[in-house]
Amino acid sequence: MIIAKTIKDAIRNKYAWPGGYPLYLVTNDGAALCTGCGKAEFRSIAHSTVNQIGDGWHVHGAEINWENADLHCAHCGDQIESAYGDDEHEHRPEDAGFTIS
Ligand SMILES: [Zn+2]
Numbered sequence: 001m002i003i004a005k006t007i008k009d010a011i012r013n014k015y016a017w018p019g020g021y022p023l024y025l026v027t028n029d030g031a032a033l034c035t036g037c038g039k040a041e042f043r044s045i046a047h048s049t050v051n052q053i054g055d056g057w058h059v060h061g062a063e064i065n066w067e068n069a070d071l072h073c074a075h076c077g078d079q080i081e082s083a084y085g086d087d088e089h090e091h092r093p094e095d096a097g098f099t100i101s
Helices: 005-013 035-040 042-051
Strands: 023-027 059-064
Touching (some): 005 023, 005 042, 023 035, 035 042, 042 059
């Protein structure tokens, strides 16, 4: 078993392509993780996901956050950007894929 390409792509790019919609990770217990934590904790995620360990790092998949402006990362607590929610900042699709910080 390997880490799904969709999960790796989400961590790597942060935004869905095509479309430029913001992605987040969903764990098998239903928690949301931001892609920043996905990148920082990739070793934990890879280990828990491949071995199906229920320690909070078992990532089930990557989802687009369409309009939930109140979605926060279960690990760092940061707001997860949404495509159409009432965010403070505007998301520009042309930024997709080049905003890893
Ligand atoms: Zn986070």
